[in-house]
Amino acid sequence: MTITTCIFDAYGTLFDVTSAAQRAAHDPEFSRLAQLWPQLAQDWRAKQLEYSWLRVIMGDHTPFWTVTMDALDWALARAGLEDDPPLRARLLQLYQELSAYPEVPIMLQTLKDKGFSTAILSNGSHDMLDAAVSSAGLDRLLDDVLSVDTVGIFKPSDQVYQMVPDRFQCARDEVLFVSSNGWDIAGAARFGFVTAWVNRAALPVDRMPGQPAHILSDLTQIPEIAAHA
Structure with a gap:
């Protein structure tokens, strides 16, 4: 055929799903991300996928944007950056502009x-x-x-x-x-x-x-x- x-x-x-974290890391306001962004991008993506699969298994569908935010929150917590709401907001904004x-x-x-x-x-x-x-x-x-x-x-x-x-x-x-x-x-x-x-x-x-x-x-x-x- x-x-x-x-x-x-x-x-x-x-x-490129890593581009949001990479771009944020170049912003002087978020200098703490400079050395951490590759791992944060990897964790963010891994959890995003994991949460989508788990929601299918549990029959608990939610919009992918919610999954994306939840995954980012986990990744920020792992990186010790959960105390930075402006960084979270910036990363989510950049994810809309990958x-x-x-x-x-x-x-x-x-x-x-x-x-x-x-x-x-x-x-x-x-x-x-x-x-x-x-x-x-x-x-x-x-x-x-x-x-x-x-x-x-x-x-x-x-x-x-x-x-x-x-x-x-x-x-x-x-x-x-x-x-x-x-x-x-x-x-x-x-x-x-x-x-x-x-x-x-x-x-x-x-x-x-x-x-x-x-x-x-x-x-x-x-x-x-x-x-x-």
Whole structure:
């Protein structure tokens, strides 16, 4: 089956989730963060994912922005920075303005020029995603931004992946699904999408039923993969 639709995870795939902490660390007002930001960014992301999975298991869905704030509070506490409300506010503001990876705009433009449909499928809340997409200037390069808010459960639930064929009226194997998260790739591959794992950290493949069809170090090859998958 020919690929017609290219779907991207947002956080960690199109947007650099470490950029909020890194940018805040360069602000003289938050000098305490200068040496701590890499660990804080790592803890923030890890807890954000952990809390989303736990909420699925417990059947206690909440908007991803709440999960993001809860995860940040844990990360700040671990770093001994929970006593700094202005820092917390600044980090949350910057999370709405995450930097896109450098290759993203050209990659998406190439897909559009080749006639592919493009969209985000994310655990992120609508408001979060709209802010990030707008801040990065990606609006015109995406046909849609799909949020789990619509179905009320986080990835890797099949209900989330089903939003793509429902929206684009395509078969599962016409979708190239791209994510930096191994667990997300596993869920999407098991669902029936063709998958490309953006493995920037050169991690081992997750031992899960769904396996990536392609493993990449960045997003530059996505148009070529979509054209020849």
